[in-house]
Amino acid sequence: MAYFSSSSSKNPIKLLHFLTILSFSFSWASSPSPSIHDLLVSRGLPKGLLPEEVKSYTLSDNGTLEVLLDEPCLTKYENRVLFDSVVRANLRYGSLIGVVGLSQEELFLWLPVKDIIVDDPTSGLILFDIGVAHKQLSLSLFEEPPHCKPQGILKNQVRKQKGFEAMR
Structure with missing residues (x-):
């Protein structure tokens, strides 16, 4: 030189x-690496797609994203969702494909989320593929990362809020 x-x-x-x-x-x-929420935004996804409580993540060269949480936890967008302590997916621009470790409650059943796709950000919609159906939700539900509560705590709070009705 x-x-x-x-x-x-x-x-x-x-x-x-x-x-x-x-x-x-x-x-x-x-x-330092960008936060998981900044990474999502840079890849055309809303930052509130993953909870605030993400401990760490890795993104491999082939696009495999692995997100670690301290423990499984529940939060709510339109319906309740359950994050396992490890969530994996292939991260592509505007989508998480082949999601593992994320389930959504539909009609009292917990169904695994397969894919999450934002085809057209101007539409204001995000698509959740839950295998048996596709569900479109408003992107506004994902503006901020939600706080995720350990699985048992959220269930107990629901019982306390609804009282006797939730106990039946």
């Missing part, structure tokens, strides 16, 4: 330029 020649040490501007580039390179290499 020309920056290391003997003439470079005599030219403070070249040396300063080299040090600036070197420090930028180190800060860029050591910068």
Whole structure:
């Protein structure tokens, strides 16, 4: 590199330029990964698709996304959803394909979510493929990451809110 020649040490501007580039390179290499929510947005998905309580994630070169939570938990968009402690999917622009570890409650049944797709962001809709059906939800439900509660806590809160009716 020309920056290391003997003439470079005599030219403070070249040396300063080299040090600036070197420090930028180190800060860029050591910068933290984007949050899972920022990653989703950069890939055409809403940031509220995954809960606030995501502990970590990995994204492989082939697009396989693995999201880790401390424990399985429940939250609600339009209906209740259950996140396992590990959620996996193939992340493509505007979609999570082959989702594993996410279930949605439909008519008192827990059905696994297979795919999540935003075909046209201007439509304001997101599609959940739950195998036996496709469900379209408003993107506005996913504007902010939801808080996810451990599975038992949410069930107990529902019972307390509904009282005797929930006990039947």
